[in-house]
Amino acid sequence: MKTGKKQALLAVALIGLISGSGIAGERSIIVQSTTSTANSGLYDHLLPQFKQDTGITVHVVAVGTGQAIKNAKNCDGDVLLVHARSAEEKFVAEGYGLSRHDVMYNDYIFVGSPADPAGIAGGGSATIALKKIAASRSRFASRGDNSGTHKKEMALWKQTGIDPTAHSGAWYLETGSGMGATLNAAVGSNAYGITDRATWISFANKSDFDILVEGDAALFNQYGIIMVNPARCRQVERESAQAFIDWILSSKGQAGIAAYQLTGQQLFFPNAKP
Amino acid sequence: MPDAGAAWSQRRDTVPLPLQVDGLCYRVDEETLIDNISVSIDSPGISVILGPNGAGKSLFLRLIHGLIDPSAGDIRWRGRPPDLAQRRRQALVFQKPVLLRRSVAANIDFVLKPLGAGYRERRDQILQAAGLFRLRDHPARLLSGGEQQKLALARALATDPAVLLLDEPCASIDAGSTLQIETLLEQTSARGVKILLVTHNIGQARRLADDVLFLHHGRLLEYSPAEAFMKCPKSPPAQAFIDGNIVL
Amino acid sequence: MQDFGAAFGLAFSLVFNADADLVEIILLSLRVSIGAVALAALIGFPLGALTAVVAFPGRQAIAVLLNALMGLPPVVVGLLVYMALSRAGPFGWMNLLYSPAAMIIAQTILVTPIIAALTRQVVEDMHREYDEQFRSLCIPPRRVIGALIWDSRYSLLTVTLAGFGRAIAEVGAVIIVGGNIDHLTRVMTTAIALETSKGDLALALALGFILLVLALSVNAAVYGLRLSARRLSYA
Numbered sequence: 001m002k003t004g005k006k007q008a009l010l011a012v013a014l015i016g017l018i019s020g021s022g023i024a025g026e027r028s029i030i031v032q033s034t035t036s037t038a039n040s041g042l043y044d045h046l047l048p049q050f051k052q053d054t055g056i057t058v059h060v061v062a063v064g065t066g067q068a069i070k071n072a073k074n075c076d077g078d079v080l081l082v083h084a085r086s087a088e089e090k091f092v093a094e095g096y097g098l099s100r101h102d103v104m105y106n107d108y109i110f111v112g113s114p115a116d117p118a119g120i121a122g123g124g125s126a127t128i129a130l131k132k133i134a135a136s137r138s139r140f141a142s143r144g145d146n147s148g149t150h151k152k153e154m155a156l157w158k159q160t161g162i163d164p165t166a167h168s169g170a171w172y173l174e175t176g177s178g179m180g181a182t183l184n185a186a187v188g189s190n191a192y193g194i195t196d197r198a199t200w201i202s203f204a205n206k207s208d209f210d211i212l213v214e215g216d217a218a219l220f221n222q223y224g225i226i227m228v229n230p231a232r233c234r235q236v237e238r239e240s241a242q243a244f245i246d247w248i249l250s251s252k253g254q255a256g257i258a259a260y261q262l263t264g265q266q267l268f269f270p271n272a273k274p
Numbered sequence: 275m276p277d278a279g280a281a282w283s284q285r286r287d288t289v290p291l292p293l294q295v296d297g298l299c300y301r302v303d304e305e306t307l308i309d310n311i312s313v314s315i316d317s318p319g320i321s322v323i324l325g326p327n328g329a330g331k332s333l334f335l336r337l338i339h340g341l342i343d344p345s346a347g348d349i350r351w352r353g354r355p356p357d358l359a360q361r362r363r364q365a366l367v368f369q370k371p372v373l374l375r376r377s378v379a380a381n382i383d384f385v386l387k388p389l390g391a392g393y394r395e396r397r398d399q400i401l402q403a404a405g406l407f408r409l410r411d412h413p414a415r416l417l418s419g420g421e422q423q424k425l426a427l428a429r430a431l432a433t434d435p436a437v438l439l440l441d442e443p444c445a446s447i448d449a450g451s452t453l454q455i456e457t458l459l460e461q462t463s464a465r466g467v468k469i470l471l472v473t474h475n476i477g478q479a480r481r482l483a484d485d486v487l488f489l490h491h492g493r494l495l496e497y498s499p500a501e502a503f504m505k506c507p508k509s510p511p512a513q514a515f516i517d518g519n520i521v522l
Numbered sequence: 523m524q525d526f527g528a529a530f531g532l533a534f535s536l537v538f539n540a541d542a543d544l545v546e547i548i549l550l551s552l553r554v555s556i557g558a559v560a561l562a563a564l565i566g567f568p569l570g571a572l573t574a575v576v577a578f579p580g581r582q583a584i585a586v587l588l589n590a591l592m593g594l595p596p597v598v599v600g601l602l603v604y605m606a607l608s609r610a611g612p613f614g615w616m617n618l619l620y621s622p623a624a625m626i627i628a629q630t631i632l633v634t635p636i637i638a639a640l641t642r643q644v645v646e647d648m649h650r651e652y653d654e655q656f657r658s659l660c661i662p663p664r665r666v667i668g669a670l671i672w673d674s675r676y677s678l679l680t681v682t683l684a685g686f687g688r689a690i691a692e693v694g695a696v697i698i699v700g701g702n703i704d705h706l707t708r709v710m711t712t713a714i715a716l717e718t719s720k721g722d723l724a725l726a727l728a729l730g731f732i733l734l735v736l737a738l739s740v741n742a743a744v745y746g747l748r749l750s751a752r753r754l755s756y757a
Contacts (some may be wrong), residue, residue, distance in 0.1 A: 030620060030701075039720045044704075059620060061701035075609035076619055180719025187721075205721030235609050235617065341654055362660050372655035375673040375756045384669065385659060415755035433659065 038062030064147030075233030144174025298347035319484030371426035420451025529727035558629030570641025591635030596694030
């Protein structure tokens, strides 16, 4: 029947449409990573070099550290590259990942409007800045998403003895979103915020916001890399994942990280142990 | 014109007559629209169901075709109820033609295709007989009222029915189309197809009827051969209707 | 705001320079959304027509369900599909997560209720007109459904368009199951979300303009088709 032929043709066309080019035949891995590394353009800088050296394509899924770890626990990735040391160590200890390696670091900074209602500008202590913000009930935009940055922020609050979530919705604003969205919210509502330096340098909607607090050792931001445990997740591309980790930790990968600059500033500082 | 009686006797086996209607009633919300009609139709040719507007003619047609179920009473086509099997041997042409949103030819193909190969030639014959061949590629719904009704009739005939039912097919169409449709009906009847035609047009009844059922307020007042009915109707409403008076 | 002007300029320069990344993203957006809508139509047309025509137990419930599912939030669909396709999930072995196929699946689920529910309404109206004629002709249900779908094809084109609009505009589902991976699963909406999160509002808005123009041209094409159909009295 004529219609039968038509339907068959349609089905074939649809299957072609769906399967499409795809990733068949090419070695590739999925890296579960954070928005700070992806949005800053670091991967766009590194991955072409890695591909040239090894022929392996790296697909980066950029989400918050909490989400990235959860995805990796579901085996939906081969490598984890995030910034929340204790959560990473727990990930390894629970058997979800193989060994963890330091990759690079930068630091967190406080940003805010020049009006600075809490008067934190120029300070060198994160906890004092937070206490001032809480005391003046100045608006503060938090990630509120269990990401690496959020975990860091909560650790700092803990040191102050203040529970900001008691003021959630008043002056303490939990966006529950990524770093960029949270910065947009901070800029839009004249709130303070904590961000990693790489995201801030590459962030284009700064308005008149500036860095107000930096340099506290407590604001150190360490990135680590872990292979998802192939014993738990059979689909892990073990060889390719190991090749990527080796390359990142090698002098070549580390030099590549150091060489990445935006507006004349270095975003990440390699510190892999040789 | 060929003799209807001769063709009739040839097709006798395929035409499911007599049509026996017994105590037929149809009510909607306590209102009786068909009121205890009993009749047995066994005649060849064209039976015209005549009556003023609102007499229940269209309802009667739908009931015997099995499109709606009676509230009471019994309908038998040669002893069989008007079920799917009976309906397959009948075709109904509605007052307002229901045409598919397709070309003229595709409207005929719709009923011919299931019959299998060779349907294209048959469709062309049918369209030629209906005088619609040159319009075969036109969108059916852009035809004039008369052309649409001719197409509806052609489609009904394409199903090769043993019984053809028509509900006021010429109610709102031009004289030329009316003439063509009446000619088609006479030819069809001559082939031995039993025709039941609903009309309130006394002229059309005079031209076509072999016998007449006169309905008034849901009742069957009269069932007689056409000649007898036209000459001396037995009921006053029928007399008034024939005389061209307004019948309430 | 100066962003609007900048966004317009940027949109024009991106389009005129036929920016390779942009072209790739647009093509993937179209491939995913058209694929999803085609699949959804394949399921939704018969399903909608069936609920319009055939009286079966639970028909009303399905009609209500379809109407309710029209408002399904994309992120919920994304989450469900993620859980199903995750390597830890029941369909993990298919290795579809973070692929265009996963995005098509998610959008198909999102769009099918819309197409089915609207199809039901369109077909129901036409069925009312055709019903007696079809019953008189003793057309079996399968053919009735086929004929009704075919005869309402131009109305169903508009229905399909509603589905396409939903698919091409949603970000919640595709960003979860696709992962917004550059050169693999990045589409217009996830690119817009990304640029917004980078604070590059002008570029985000420029991409938004381009998406709008894309949607407009598809709509205009279908509108033109419907106009010609109306001239033929098929609509």
